[in-house]
Each structure stands twice: as structure tokens, then as C-alpha cells.
Amino acid sequence: MSAALTLQGVHTHIGRYHILQGVDFDAPAGRTTMLLGRNGAGKTTTLRTIMGLWRASKGRIALGATALEKLAASDVARLGVGYAPETMAVFSDLTVKENLVLGARQGALDDARLAWIFGFFPALKKFWLSRAGALSGGQKQMLSIARAIVEPRELLLIDEPTKGLAPAIVGALIACLNEIKATGVTILLVEQNFRVAREVGDEVRVMDNGLIVHRGPMAALAADEALQNRLLGLSLASHQ
Amino acid sequence: MSALDAGAALPRRRLDVLPALTPLAVALVAAPFIGSLSTFVTLTAAGLAMGMLIFTMASGLTLVFGMMDVLNFGHGAFIALGAYAATLALAPLASWSSADSLVLNLAVFVLAIIVAALICGVFGWVFERLIVKPVYGQHLKQILATIGGSIIAEQLLYAVFGPAQIPLALPKTFEGSFVFGQAAVEKYRLLATCVGLLVFAAEMLILNRTRIGLLIRAGVENREMVEALGYRVDRLFVAVFMAGSALAGLGGAMMALYRGQVHATIGGEFLVLCFIVIIIGGLGSVGGSFVASILVALIANYAGFLAPKLALVSNILAMVAVLLWRPRGLYPVSGR
Numbered sequence: 121m122s123a124a125l126t127l128q129g130v131h132t133h134i135g136r137y138h139i140l141q142g143v144d145f146d147a148p149a150g151r152t153t154m155l156l157g158r159n160g161a162g163k164t165t166t167l168r169t170i171m172g173l174w175r176a177s178k179g180r181i182a183l184g185a186t187a188l189e190k191l192a193a194s195d196v197a198r199l200g201v202g203y204a205p206e207t208m209a210v211f212s213d214l215t216v217k218e219n220l221v222l223g224a225r226q227g228a229l230d231d232a233r234l235a236w237i238f239g240f241f242p243a244l245k246k247f248w249l250s251r252a253g254a255l256s257g258g259q260k261q262m263l264s265i266a267r268a269i270v271e272p273r274e275l276l277l278i279d280e281p282t283k284g285l286a287p288a289i290v291g292a293l294i295a296c297l298n299e300i301k302a303t304g305v306t307i308l309l310v311e312q313n314f315r316v317a318r319e320v321g322d323e324v325r326v327m328d329n330g331l332i333v334h335r336g337p338m339a340a341l342a343a344d345e346a347l348q349n350r351l352l353g354l355s356l357a358s359h360q
Numbered sequence: 361m362s363a364l365d366a367g368a369a370l371p372r373r374r375l376d377v378l379p380a381l382t383p384l385a386v387a388l389v390a391a392p393f394i395g396s397l398s399t400f401v402t403l404t405a406a407g408l409a410m411g412m413l414i415f416t417m418a419s420g421l422t423l424v425f426g427m428m429d430v431l432n433f434g435h436g437a438f439i440a441l442g443a444y445a446a447t448l449a450l451a452p453l454a455s456w457s458s459a460d461s462l463v464l465n466l467a468v469f470v471l472a473i474i475v476a477a478l479i480c481g482v483f484g485w486v487f488e489r490l491i492v493k494p495v496y497g498q499h500l501k502q503i504l505a506t507i508g509g510s511i512i513a514e515q516l517l518y519a520v521f522g523p524a525q526i527p528l529a530l531p532k533t534f535e536g537s538f539v540f541g542q543a544a545v546e547k548y549r550l551l552a553t554c555v556g557l558l559v560f561a562a563e564m565l566i567l568n569r570t571r572i573g574l575l576i577r578a579g580v581e582n583r584e585m586v587e588a589l590g591y592r593v594d595r596l597f598v599a600v601f602m603a604g605s606a607l608a609g610l611g612g613a614m615m616a617l618y619r620g621q622v623h624a625t626i627g628g629e630f631l632v633l634c635f636i637v638i639i640i641g642g643l644g645s646v647g648g649s650f651v652a653s654i655l656v657a658l659i660a661n662y663a664g665f666l667a668p669k670l671a672l673v674s675n676i677l678a679m680v681a682v683l684l685w686r687p688r689g690l691y692p693v694s695g696r
């Protein structure tokens with residue numbers, strides 16, 4: 121299976137801090153790759169570096185054959201990379217509609233795609249003309265993801281979409297992510313919730329101290345409690 | 361998936377009209393102390409006109425600060441440049457200005473403010489590229505660099521136009537006053553009020569009904585996310601800076617006509633007032649600046665009549681009072 125996204129020896133410095141210390145991994149095309157690791161391992165920094173929001177000080181990042189490491193975030197996005205950050209970053213003073221209009225950079229909103237999105241997130245249709253700032257945390261998360269997929273993307277970078285969400289919403293979000301994947305989109309997903317990782321992920325990359333310390337199929341990690349304990353300091357059982 | 365947090369009804373958005381009513385409240389409080397209706401009308405009309413002039417100059421500053429996070433102490437230089445640009449536009453058309461024709465008078469006025477706005481827009485681009493761009497994200501350096509740029513601009517104006525004040529005559533139609541009963545309202549003040557309202561309407565229309573406006577509003581709140589959506593924020597910054605400079609020039613030209621003379625210090629005189637207005641209005645908020653401009657101008661006018669010594673500090677007192685009531689200004693922008 122070909123890799124949609126490849127990172128080779130990526131280093132990122134933020135001020136005096138050396139966060140990513142030579143990250144190597146790939147994300148296969150059309151699959152969901154989980155990026156797991158303890159707090160502070162460098163997962164969010166990895167996504168932001170891929171997105172061009174922080175500049176890699178060394179190493180190579182490629183989307184297919186296109187090098188990303190020297191591109192600005194706007195240019196990375198123009199290559200078909202959607203980004204839903206950990207903070208959701210919805211524009212609070214804008215309506216739900218306006219947030220999605222900005223997500224559709226290439227032009228007007230596509231009605232058929234909107235209907236598809238509303239199928240996942242009916243609340244967005246209901247609150248179409250409401251200020252995004254008035255939405256609940258879960259609805260903001262939906263808006264953040266909807267904005268990232270309002271146009272067809274090649275690669276989706278999603279940072280902890282289930283953080284702080286109620287269990288019922290988490291279940292629905294899992295189904296949503298699986299449907300997005302079914303359209304052929306490559307997804308790189310940072311997640312702390314191991315249940316979500318197990319149900320959504322095809323592949324897994326585990327980070328620690330700014331390095332990839334494990335790579336393989338998600339199912340293999342889910343089945344190996346000892347490995348989970350060693351890599352993540354947790355076991356799947358503790359999340360069931 | 362249809363069950364996915366379809367959501368209870370959102371809390372209804374509270375229409376926050378209180379801040380918008382503050383100028384009216386100030387007028388109602390001042391009216392009994394002023395006593396004479398004609399004096400009250402004259403003071404209020406003058407305050408509204410001054411408010412519109414201040415708003416025109418300040419709205420560009422609030423956009424630049426709100427979106428670009430740039431403390432542009434060079435904004436005053438564009439106010440002064442706009443004033444001088446108006447003299448350049450008006451000088452060769454003196455015959456239009458002195459003609460007994462509303463059409464020619466209006467044409468020369470519109471031409472003067474458009475030329476002022478265009479010249480300032482172009483110089484805004486130069487200023488942004490040379491002085492502001494190297495210090496993005498560094499507030500202390502921004503202050504030093506833009507003050508330095510402002511001093512250079514002021515000295516260049518002295519070098520080109522000379523140190524003396526340049527008289528600037530109003531087009532003939534706009535001289536004098538309309539008299540309503542016993543109240544006299546200067547014609548030019550009415551014109552300034554109309555232009556200010558047009559500028560406000562145009563800004564609100566652009567900000568709320570166009571994609572570029574959406575981008576500016578989104579950029580004020582979270583410019584990084586705007587970039588991550590594929591928009592070139594640096595280009596947007598340049599456009600906003602040029603627009604802000606053009607508005608400063610437009611306001612400077614109108615203010616020079618209001619005063620009947622031009623001097624390079626006009627920019628510095630109004631820069632502090634512009635900062636007070638954008639702080640009172642809520643940084644980055646055009647609507648807030650609009651209300652704050654009227655509020656500040658009305659308070660200054662009423663205080664100037666009732667307690668002239670108090671007028672010297674009325675702007676500062678207004679700012680303190682508003683910030684005690686609403687620490688982030690009358691209409692704070694999310695994310696700032």
C-alpha cells in the first residue's frame with residue numbers, strides 16, 4: 121500500500137525546546153493512522169509541523185511526491201490537507217454557515233456535500249445561522265471536523281476530536297470518522313482515547329519524547345496488553 | 361449518525377444594545393444641564409460630526425490592530441498625509457471649489473477625499489513592507505519602528521510641503537450653517553456625518569456580506585486557522601493595512617477641511633484619540649469603534665460647554681469609566 125504521507129527525520133524546535141527529535145513514519149493512503157503517545161510526546165507538534173504551522177528545522181515531509189517542509193500552512197492546505205486542531209478553532213463570532221463558507225476555499229458550498237455532512241452532524245443544520253461561539257463543545261467539534269471536510273481532501277489531520285466529549289457523542293464521532301475514511305481520505309488522527317483508537321485506526325504510530333517508538337497495525341497493538349502498557353502506560357482493559 | 365448531538369436549542373443570542381445606547385444616555389444626561397435646546401442641538405450635531413471624523417480615522421487602526429496584532433503608531437502619519445493629499449487635489453481645482461455649483465463643489469470634495477485615500481493606501485503598502493513586516497509579532501519593536509516611521513514621515517511632509525500651515529478652503533456650498541429655529545448646524549458637519557455613516561455602512565457591508573470581510577473577521581479572531589484553511593494571511597494583512605491607511609487618509613482629508621488648514625502635526629494630535637476610541641470600542645471591533653467615536657466626541661463637546669477644564673481629560677475619563685464597566689471594551693471581539 122502506498123504512503124500518502126511520509127516523514128523522514130523530522131526535527132522541530134519551539135523556541136529553545138527541541139520537541140521533535142527525528143520523527144520517521146508514514147501514513148498509508150486511504151487508511152486511518154493513529155498517532156498515540158503520552159502527554160507531551162510530540163503528537164500535536166507533529167500535526168502542526170506537517171500542516172506548516174511550525175517549521176521543521178530538519179528532515180523531510182512529503183504528501184505523495186510533494187515536499188511540504190518548506191511550505192506555508194496556506195500552501196499545505198491548498199494541496200488538499202484538512203486540519204481540525206485540538207482547540208477546534210472555530211470562529212466564534214461567525215455563524216456555522218460562515219465557518220463552513222470559509223472552509224470551502226475553492227468556491228461556493230456544494231449542496232450534495234453539505235447534505236452528506238448534515239447526515240453526520242444534524243446539529244449543524246439546525247444551528248446553521250447561529251453563532252459558532254454559542255455551540256456546545258461537542259457541536260464545536262463537529263463544526264471543526266465539518267469545516268475540514270467541507271471540500272474533498274486528500275489528507276485529514278485531526279487532533280484529539282473526542283477530548284471532553286460525552287460518551288454518546290464519541291460513539292457517533294467514531295462512526296463519522298469511519299465514513300469519512302470510506303470515501304478514500306487518508307486520516308492521521310491524534311487520540312488519547314484508546315477505545316476510539318482501536319475502533320477507528322487501521323495503523324498506529326506511537327510517539328515518546330519526540331520520536332516514533334512503535335509502528336504497526338492498530339489491531340496488533342489492541343491485542344497486546346503488555347505492549348500497550350510498555351508504550352502507553354495503559355491497557356485497553358482499563359478503558360473498557 | 362443522525363443521533364449525533366442534534367443538540368438542545370441554543371441559548372438565544374442576547375442582543376447587546378446597552379453599549380450602543382451609551383451616546384444617547386450621555387446626551388439625555390447632558391441635556392438638562394445645557395438648558396437651551398438650540399445649544400444642545402448645536403453641540404450634539406457638532407459632536408456627531410466630530411464622532412464620524414474620528415471614526416473614519418480610527419476604524420482603520422482597529423482593523424489593523426485587531427487582525428494583524430500590530431501596534432501602528434505610524435497611523436497618525438497617514439492622517440497627516442491624507443490632509444496634505446487633499447490640498448494637492450484641491451489646489452488645481454480651486455475654480456470648482458469656489459464655483460456656485462453644488463455639483464462641482466461635491467465633485468471636488470469627493471475627488472479630494474478619494475485622492476487622499478488612494479495616496480495613503482499606496483504609502484500604506486510601502487510602510488507595511490518596509491517598516492511593519494520585519495517586526496510582526498514583536499510588540500516592542502513595532503512601537504519603536506512605527507514611531508520611527510511616523511517621525512520620518514512627518515519630517516518628509518515638512519520637507520515637501522514646508523513647515524507653515526497650509527490653508528484649505530471648504531467648497532463654497534459647504535460653507536456656513538443651516539439654521540433650525542435658533543440652532544445653527546454647520547453644513548460641512550452634516551456632510552461629514554453623512555460621509556462617516558457611509559464609511560461605516562460600507563465597512564459593515566464588506567465585513568458581513570463578502571468573503572474578504574469574513575476572512576478579516578475570522579483573522580481578527582484566529583489568523584493561524586485562517587491560514588490553515590488555505591488563505592494567504594500575509595496578503596490579507598497587506599490589504600487590511602492599505603485599507604486602514606486609506607481610511608486614515610480619508611479621515612485626515614476631511615478633518616483638514618473641517619479645520620480649514622493643514623499641518624504635519626495633525627496626525628499626532630489625533631493618534632491618541634484614535635487609540636482611546638479603539639480601546640473603548642473593543643480592539644478589532646468596527647461597530648465598537650463607531651459607538652465609541654460618537655461617545656467620546658459627544659462627551660468632549662458637552663464637557664467643553666459645561667466644564668471646559670474637564671474637557672481636557674474627558675476622553676481619558678470616558679475610557680476609564682467604560683473599562684470599569686466593560687474591561688474589554690463596549691463590543692469585545694472573541695479571541696482577543
